[in-house]
Amino acid sequence: MESKLRDLEEREKKIYKNIMELKGTIRVFCRVRPLLLVDGVGTEGTIISYPTSMEARHRGIDLVQSGQKHSFTFDRVFDDKALQKDVFEEISDLVRNALDGHKVCIFAYGQTGSGKTYTMMGGPKPEDKGLIPHSLEHIFKTSHESEKLGWEYKMQASMLEIYNETIRDLLSTNPSYALDMFWSRGKGHVSAITTVDVCNIEEILSLLQQATRNRFVGSTKMNERSSRSHFVFSLKIFGENKINEQQVQGVLNVIDLAGSQRVSSTLAIGDRLKETQAINRSLSALAAVISALAKKKKHVPYRNSKLTYILEPYLSGDSKVLMFVNISPNPSSGGESLCSLRFAAKVNACEIGIPRVRVDNRRIFYL
Numbered sequence: 001m002e003s004k005l006r007d008l009e010e011r012e013k014k015i016y017k018n019i020m021e022l023k024g025t026i027r028v029f030c031r032v033r034p035l036l037l038v039d040g041v042g043t044e045g046t047i048i049s050y051p052t053s054m055e056a057r058h059r060g061i062d063l064v065q066s067g068q069k070h071s072f073t074f075d076r077v078f079d080d081k082a083l084q085k086d087v088f089e090e091i092s093d094l095v096r097n098a099l100d101g102h103k104v105c106i107f108a109y110g111q112t113g114s115g116k117t118y119t120m121m122g123g124p125k126p127e128d129k130g131l132i133p134h135s136l137e138h139i140f141k142t143s144h145e146s147e148k149l150g151w152e153y154k155m156q157a158s159m160l161e162i163y164n165e166t167i168r169d170l171l172s173t174n175p176s177y178a179l180d181m182f183w184s185r186g187k188g189h190v191s192a193i194t195t196v197d198v199c200n201i202e203e204i205l206s207l208l209q210q211a212t213r214n215r216f217v218g219s220t221k222m223n224e225r226s227s228r229s230h231f232v233f234s235l236k237i238f239g240e241n242k243i244n245e246q247q248v249q250g251v252l253n254v255i256d257l258a259g260s261q262r263v264s265s266t267l268a269i270g271d272r273l274k275e276t277q278a279i280n281r282s283l284s285a286l287a288a289v290i291s292a293l294a295k296k297k298k299h300v301p302y303r304n305s306k307l308t309y310i311l312e313p314y315l316s317g318d319s320k321v322l323m324f325v326n327i328s329p330n331p332s333s334g335g336e337s338l339c340s341l342r343f344a345a346k347v348n349a350c351e352i353g354i355p356r357v358r359v360d361n362r363r364i365f366y367l
């Protein structure tokens with residue numbers, strides 16, 4: 001019975017995913033982190049529960065705030081017991097799409113300390129490995145396996161952060177140097193960003209370590225090692241099949257957003273206050289873009305922040321986009337969690353176009 005149920009769930013998940021792709025919506029996965037020692041005393045009560053009905057299983061989340069229950073449904077909900085490998089398993093197909101010639105964008109949104117960096121980068125133990133290193137291993141392994149079918153791949157990596165509305169090149173020998181953005185062919189581009197050819201997993205993991213060392217990290221009341229910037233990881237993939245002369249161009253973009261937080265709850269002053277205000281401004285710009293997309297407005301205000309400039313090609317076209325909304329189970333964060341879940345529900349309703357690649361004898365182009 002159990003294995004039949006699992007098969008049924010798998011089939012249902014695939015059908016649901018196909019429907020969502022046909023609708024061209026942004027998919028949303030929600031992840032709740034476990035309660036931690038830093039959550040302190042007084043956190044015994046739980047404000048989060050998961051509906052058990054067949055339709056809402058693994059997709060629903062309920063949050064109680066000020067005595068009222070708020071229910072949400074997403075493409076997938078991971079509770080506080082989900083392991084990194086369980087989460088990766090759910091996105092491995094999406095990551096593989098980048099090798100097939102799709103533009104893939106995965107980003108993590110949530111309040112500070114809710115587990116975005118843990119989900120994306122992971123922790124020091126092998127079992128804590130995050131989605132970025134997992135995805136890269138998967139991409140290199142799959143590209144080697146495809147060699148038997150005539151495929152040869154070239155990959156180029158770049159990594160940047162947006163800190164206080166300035167763009168810093170995390171792979172540069174001088175990462176404190178601010179990069180410019182320019183507008184060309186209707187899109188925002190980052191000028192002179194370091195782009196490194198990568199041939200194997202070791203090379204890219206070492207670049208990832210370099211970028212992590214260069215990333216701006218500070219301590220806030222809510223998180224001892226808080227990422228105070230938006231981190232953008234980008235892997236361009238060029239594939240050529242020597243047997244049938246097909247060519248593909250895909251990209252995997254992974255973005256670890258800086259944590260949203262009300263200024264009052266962080267007790268921020270000085271530089272930390274300036275950072276928090278810059279983070280909130282750019283996240284508000286993202287919310288405005290999402291709101292315009294959801295209402296199918298003609299004008300979408302992509303140019304109001306560097307973050308939305310960079311996200312524009314993914315939010316305005318035929319990309320496969322997945323957002324993680326990370327949630328803290330701490331009852332004192334209930335208000336912030338409710339805001340994050342409401343934002344995520346809005347994102348989930350956005351239609352951005354049907355992800356597709358065009359194939360002809362010699363090439364596959366983005367539509």
Ligand SMILES: Nc1ncnc2c1ncn2[C@@H]1O[C@H](COP(=O)(O)OP(=O)(O)OP(=O)(O)O)[C@@H](O)[C@H]1O
Nearest residue numbers: 033034112113114115116117118223226227258259
């Ligand atoms: N699923 C999880 N399992 C175990 N520990 C977790 C999990 N998620 C987060 N943590 C821990 O919670 C703490 C905060 O997580 P993390 O730094 O990833 O938050 P964040 O959302 O990236 O915060 P910020 O926006 O401030 O950078 C870290 O110590 C991290 O190791």
